[in-house]
Amino acid sequence: xxxxxxxxxxxxxxxxxxxKSDKIMNDLAATFKALGDLTRSKIVFALSKKVLCVGEIAAxxxxxxxxxxxxxxxxxxxxxxxxxxxGQVTYYSLDDIHINxxxxxxxxxxxx
Numbered sequence: 001x002x003x004x005x006x007x008x009x010x011x012x013x014x015x016x017x018x019x020k021s022d023k024i025m026n027d028l029a030a031t032f033k034a035l036g037d038l039t040r041s042k043i044v045f046a047l048s049k050k051v052l053c054v055g056e057i058a059a060x061x062x063x064x065x066x067x068x069x070x071x072x073x074x075x076x077x078x079x080x081x082x083x084x085x086x087g088q089v090t091y092y093s094l095d096d097i098h099i100n101x102x103x104x105x106x107x108x109x110x111x112x
Contacts, residue, residue, distance in 0.1 A: 034078045035106075039063065040071050047081055048100050051093045 020028075035041055042061055046052060054072065058065045072092060075081040082095045094100055 031078055031080070031102075034074060034080060037071070037074075039067070040075055043068070043071055043075065044080060044094070044099065044103060047092055047094050048103050051091050053089050053091050057092070 019025075035044065039061065043057055046057060046060055052060070054065050054068050057072075058068045061068070072081060072083075076083065079095050080099055081092050083090045083092050085091075
C-alpha cells in the first residue's frame with residue numbers, strides 16, 4: 001500500500017464488491033447521454049406531464065414532426081419512452097415510473 005496516495009485497501013475492496021458490471025454502467029452512461037440532449041430532455045419532461053403524439057410534441061417544442069420522430073426513436077431505443085397506437089395515431093409516454101423519478105431527482109439537483 002502506497003501511503004502517499006492514502007489508499008485504504010478495505011474501502012477499495014468494499015466498493016469493488018458493490019460495483020456494477022461494465023454493461024450496466026455503460027447503459028447508465030448511455031441513459032444520461034440520451035437525456036443530455038436539450039430536445040430529448042424537453043420531450044421526456046413533456047411526456048412526464050401528459051401522453052402525447054408526435055404532432056403535439058412538435059407543436060409544443062416548435063420543431064418538425066420529423067425531428068420529433070427521430071428523437072423519439074432514440075428515446076425508445078434507450079427504453080425511456082414507449083408508444084401505443086390508437087387507430088392511425090401513435091401516442092408516447094414515459095416507459096415506466098422510474099424515468100419519472102429520475103427526472104424529478106435531476107430537477108431537484110439542478111434547481112438547488
